[in-house]
């Protein structure tokens with residue numbers, strides 16, 4: 650069984666001296682975007698969360714998610730599942746890993762961090778932090794199912810349910826015994842949702858309890874953040890979430906910033922435009938023009954952050970129905986960026 654610390658990390662390129670991944674984000678971590686960030690030096694990517702039970706009920710994987718297939722540019726890619734029943738995970742993992750397309754995932758990630766009511770209300774996502782026995786049973790079932798396909802299982806969790814119960818260290822330790830290959834901790838409690846500051850101290854506490862590869866997540870945006878983290882604790886990898894929305898260059902910028910101190914220049918307008926178009930065209934290829942343009946509206950809103958007259962451009966981008974009008978506005982923005 651894959652429980653060896655070295656084994657899991659050996660999947661990553663030995664030339665990659667800073668393992669930086671795109672955090673799973675529903676609506677944002679689409680194949681075209683995951684491919685784009687991979688081209689721009691993200692070491693690994695993870696799908697948005699997908700219901701294990703949803704897969705069990707749709708074993709042909711239709712209507713499960715439009716976003717599970719691997720983009721050819723992705724380096725290492727995981728599919729993330731959520732659920733509350735070990736049997737669902739065992740069955741869903743078998744279905745996924747047997748599938749000719751989705752079986753190309755390099756590993757399976759289990760979601761123990763989603764804070765939303767719809768997920769937690771069923772006992773899944775961050776609610777599993779409240780039920781460590783069930784969390785372990787799910788991990789054990791997942792590890793056993795994935796091992797049949799020679800694939801690893803990792804877990805992404807919160808620091809705890811609330812400030813009174815920061816149990817990521819204890820849970821990570823137990824999950825190690827279940828054969829999980831790596832842990833990601835989003836350093837916020839479920840109570841914090843996505844607000845407040847991530848409390849990075851939790852990483853050191855997890856590190857003390859658990860010797861698995863540890864990936865840190867929460868408010869990591871710059872090389873300076875990584876430097877501060879490195880002074881606190883030795884992490885094996887980092888996941889970038891919201892800082893990567895609309896900025897596929899963040900991985901490069903962090904890598905560059907690790908080489909030289911000071912402000913890393915923004916991507917040139919040419920590169921910015923090429924990235925936005927690549928993202929848009931990838932979505933069009935996947936979904937068709939009109940649905941892709943509608944899906945891209947929320948992403949465009951992130952792309953224009955920090956641009957002069959952003960509100961004006963955002964309003965216009967929020968109404969795009971076709972490629973031509975989106976491209977016209979993006980060209981205008983690129984020009985005004987200078």
Ligand SMILES: Cc1cc2nc3c(=O)[nH]c(=O)nc-3n(C[C@H](O)[C@H](O)[C@H](O)COP(=O)(O)O)c2cc1C
Nearest residue numbers: 672673674675697698805835867868869889890891
């Ligand atoms: C819009 C959005 C969707 C998200 N979807 C998921 C998800 O599907 N699975 C998951 O594990 N985390 C999800 N997250 C949480 C992120 O992966 C990450 O843990 C969180 O944003 C903290 O990292 P950050 O401070 O770098 O953004 C989502 C976050 C956002 C903002």
